[in-house]
Amino acid sequence: MAFRPVLQLDPQRVQNANKLLCQLWNVPTLRAHQELAGSNMVKGINTVLDVPTGGGKTLAFWWPLLYHWSPEIDEERSRKNLLVISPLVALMEEQAKDLTKRGIPAVALVSQTAQLEENLKDFGSNEFRVAFVSPELAVGRAFHEHVLKSAPFQKNNIGLVIDELHAIEEWGTDDFRPAYSDLPILLKRMPTGVPIIMASATLPPLLLTSIVNKFGLTSNYQHVAFSNQKSNVALSVRIMQHAQGSYADLFTFLSRYLASPADFPQTIIYVNSRKEAEEIQDFFRRNRPDCIPDNAFEFYHRHIAESRKLRIQERIRDGSLRLGMDFSGIKRVILWREPRTFLSLVQKAGRCVRNMDEHGEMILFITKAAYAQHLAHLEAEGDDEDADEDGDAEDAAEAAEGQQMDREAAVEGDDDEEGAGSGAATVRRRGQKRATSSAYEARDRLFLSRFIATAHCRRKPWDMYFENEKKALLFQPPPGARCCDNCEPELFPVDIIRVVQPVRDKPGRGSKPTEELTAAVINGLRSWRQVAVERDFPQQLIVTGKVILPNKIIEKIAERPRAVTTPHLFFSKIDWKWGTYDNCRYGNEVVAAVQAVLKDHPDEEEERREAVRREKQLDQLLAVANKQRREKLRAVFQDCWDAVADVKTGNSVSRGRGADKHLEAELRCQAFMALPRKSAWPRYYEVIEEPISMATIKRLSNSSTGGYTNLAEYAAAWHKMFTNARTFNIEDSPIYNNSLLLEAVFEKTLRVAAVKHGLEADLLSDTM
Numbered sequence: 001m002a003f004r005p006v007l008q009l010d011p012q013r014v015q016n017a018n019k020l021l022c023q024l025w026n027v028p029t030l031r032a033h034q035e036l037a038g039s040n041m042v043k044g045i046n047t048v049l050d051v052p053t054g055g056g057k058t059l060a061f062w063w064p065l066l067y068h069w070s071p072e073i074d075e076e077r078s079r080k081n082l083l084v085i086s087p088l089v090a091l092m093e094e095q096a097k098d099l100t101k102r103g104i105p106a107v108a109l110v111s112q113t114a115q116l117e118e119n120l121k122d123f124g125s126n127e128f129r130v131a132f133v134s135p136e137l138a139v140g141r142a143f144h145e146h147v148l149k150s151a152p153f154q155k156n157n158i159g160l161v162i163d164e165l166h167a168i169e170e171w172g173t174d175d176f177r178p179a180y181s182d183l184p185i186l187l188k189r190m191p192t193g194v195p196i197i198m199a200s201a202t203l204p205p206l207l208l209t210s211i212v213n214k215f216g217l218t219s220n221y222q223h224v225a226f227s228n229q230k231s232n233v234a235l236s237v238r239i240m241q242h243a244q245g246s247y248a249d250l251f252t253f254l255s256r257y258l259a260s261p262a263d264f265p266q267t268i269i270y271v272n273s274r275k276e277a278e279e280i281q282d283f284f285r286r287n288r289p290d291c292i293p294d295n296a297f298e299f300y301h302r303h304i305a306e307s308r309k310l311r312i313q314e315r316i317r318d319g320s321l322r323l324g325m326d327f328s329g330i331k332r333v334i335l336w337r338e339p340r341t342f343l344s345l346v347q348k349a350g351r352c353v354r355n356m357d358e359h360g361e362m363i364l365f366i367t368k369a370a371y372a373q374h375l376a377h378l379e380a381e382g383d384d385e386d387a388d389e390d391g392d393a394e395d396a397a398e399a400a401e402g403q404q405m406d407r408e409a410a411v412e413g414d415d416d417e418e419g420a421g422s423g424a425a426t427v428r429r430r431g432q433k434r435a436t437s438s439a440y441e442a443r444d445r446l447f448l449s450r451f452i453a454t455a456h457c458r459r460k461p462w463d464m465y466f467e468n469e470k471k472a473l474l475f476q477p478p479p480g481a482r483c484c485d486n487c488e489p490e491l492f493p494v495d496i497i498r499v500v501q502p503v504r505d506k507p508g509r510g511s512k513p514t515e516e517l518t519a520a521v522i523n524g525l526r527s528w529r530q531v532a533v534e535r536d537f538p539q540q541l542i543v544t545g546k547v548i549l550p551n552k553i554i555e556k557i558a559e560r561p562r563a564v565t566t567p568h569l570f571f572s573k574i575d576w577k578w579g580t581y582d583n584c585r586y587g588n589e590v591v592a593a594v595q596a597v598l599k600d601h602p603d604e605e606e607e608r609r610e611a612v613r614r615e616k617q618l619d620q621l622l623a624v625a626n627k628q629r630r631e632k633l634r635a636v637f638q639d640c641w642d643a644v645a646d647v648k649t650g651n652s653v654s655r656g657r658g659a660d661k662h663l664e665a666e667l668r669c670q671a672f673m674a675l676p677r678k679s680a681w682p683r684y685y686e687v688i689e690e691p692i693s694m695a696t697i698k699r700l701s702n703s704s705t706g707g708y709t710n711l712a713e714y715a716a717a718w719h720k721m722f723t724n725a726r727t728f729n730i731e732d733s734p735i736y737n738n739s740l741l742l743e744a745v746f747e748k749t750l751r752v753a754a755v756k757h758g759l760e761a762d763l764l765s766d767t768m
Helices: 011-025 032-042 057-068 089-101 116-124 141-148 151-156 178-189 205-214 248-253 274-287 306-317 342-349 368-380 390-400 439-453 459-466 515-536 551-559 567-571 581-599 604-645 682-687 694-702 711-728 734-756 760-764
Strands: 047-050 081-085 106-109 130-133 157-162 196-200 222-225 233-239 267-270 332-336 360-366 648-655 662-667
Touching (some): 011 057, 032 047, 032 057, 032 222, 047 205, 057 157, 081 178, 106 116, 116 151, 141 151, 151 157, 205 439, 248 274, 332 342, 342 439, 342 459, 368 439, 515 581, 567 581, 604 734, 682 711, 711 734, 711 760
Parallel strands (some): 047 222, 081 130, 106 130, 157 196, 267 332, 332 360
Antiparallel strands (some): 648 662
């Protein structure tokens, strides 16, 4: 059965649809793109809705339905239906409940429910106005039999909505769903000519080209596009100070100024394995302040039971859970190690503060080794961040058009994969098959490296990747919004994390004592009461030790012996009348007896706190010393660089063009200044596992957060570079010989400069 488009829209129906949407969703007016996309579907025009998170794309989905039908006038001839493809069960169920509550009969067709077959038949019979279905179910036999072949469905269907469109391509996202690639089959089974709305907040040009080719749309669609920049989300990259498995860098979010759960903004932490998810939950629970309960932190991954997922989601909604997933209250997104793709990074950042008038932040934590790999990747590609991307993008689109992507080119987003990240793009493990890179993947990896390693604004790679400069701006930056740690470093202070010793769950003087201490207090107090009875009530049987100090009181004192510092305790916390008589004589004696026991059982928690106080004082002193040391290191670095860069061959080379052409002395280090382009020297990157150049060394020398912290690290980098040169080049070749000569110059200069700037102790360390 063929879809019948409305060639001329009825102005009254348009007005009614707009009015009804505003009433049901309590918004003052619709945005122009919402009406445009909805009216396109009524007119039979396919639409790609390229709208940022918070742009209200879902209201566009319901516009065509309310053009034909309304809850108030439920006539059979106007009961149209709409099919929505969505990747998340939880989201489908939530949207179906929300529509039904607003008066629009909707159903989530979920395979886990016992009523699936009944719901399929009901939707096929046109009992619901909207059905949400997963791509796997939509291309399955049951859906085909009960829905697509049903005459009422075919007669009344007005369109197909594909949400989260980016999930079609496996190279582009961790959200990849193989069944999304089969949706063109679904389209062929739908009524002939039925229009589509395809929506995504993260749709780069190359991905769009691939998708429209898969659906056979070519030019038969309208692209409604807006910039997806998140100007209200501050962007930063932090190089880990500690081993990634310790999670010690996350202490920065457990400030001692946290006084209540409200002080910890609702946060989502993305990781690359479910092991990390579970360990980070344990880390926060183990080190949380007392004001935040254990269950404020929960791990969430696809392997947990659906019942637990629903419970966690509900707690996120009501604000009782501080770590969340895709909900409007998220104020902070943390990426623990870089994701597989740049597109995935942007999608994760997009889940932060959906309200564009609010401020949020995205922080990416990355290891020093991974950061160096991204620097090397940029060098290997001969990347120029300021270059125009249009040519490269068009070339890549032409190369990829009509090609079926190699399935080995990307991984399906298995959250058990260890060491995931872009580092695998440049380094291959021994015995591992080299994946084939499509033009899409290569460009995505390049932009991921640009975002991480750039010294300029981090928003620039984001905007260039999505060509945001060619799109309209839907939101203005809110007042006071921070940009990124490169543009405004003073607004992105990084705490120095110093781990003194493991922190216990409940520190404090009143913490639960050890069994040994409890037993010692009980024995000490029993001995005291026996002495007191013999001293004060000799030769009588009425007043016994248990009368003066009952066992129940001893047990209470033994529960928190470190809190027993004054007899006033027996007026309030512990009701012991004998302790308050005669100017608290017995009370003072019991306090003295407890304190005597405590001398043999030092308070480890108090000692820890005292150590922390001493460490803070030491840190203040070290901060000054570290600044001075950093200045000395940079002076040594500069001396070494200048010495190597100043060695000449004795020959001259021509530089410049035209009127600027001139002769310069040829430098021996010229071949070491930058890495060879990967396109010209692919063999180099197969042989050399850790590429490094003088440009990388220079950049890390000047870095305040991820640079070299001692002469050993600095020297190791130079030696690695010279060793790489000798590994790849044949013996006695110019580069081989230059590596030997320059290495000798470096070694000599390093030792002289270290003594000159007072760092000779570094040369004597075991690591040199």
